[in-house]
Amino acid sequence: MSQKFKKASRLLKNPEYQAVFKTGIRVRHHFLTLIFAKSGQKRLGLVVGTRIGGAVVRNRIKRVIREGFRHWKDLLPSGDFVILPTPAAAKKTNSEIKTALQQLFSKVTA
Secondary structure, eight states: OOOOOOGGGBOOSHHHHHHHHHHOEEEEOSSEEEEEEEOSSEEEEEOOOTTSOSHHHHHHHHHHHHHHHHHHGGGSOSEEEEEEEOGGGGGSOHHHHHHHHHHHHHHHHO
């Protein structure tokens, strides 16, 4: 399993995000929201706004989410995943974020 987060695994353009927002199903956790839309490949998009915290906090949250996606990618259905953390995510530890992400992914696969 490759540890890189390649371009093929990312949502890159605004129309790709808009398609997921329009057609996807939403699954919520206390501090994360996952929007899932079926497609031919497994791709991840992150929307981490400035309300979450400073750049260091936002980048930490993004790193943890990307790591979780890479770790569970083989178990997930094909589709586009967009994850939106809330400002409460800034106060959570890395393990709490990974646990919440795993719970969201398990709701999508069930």
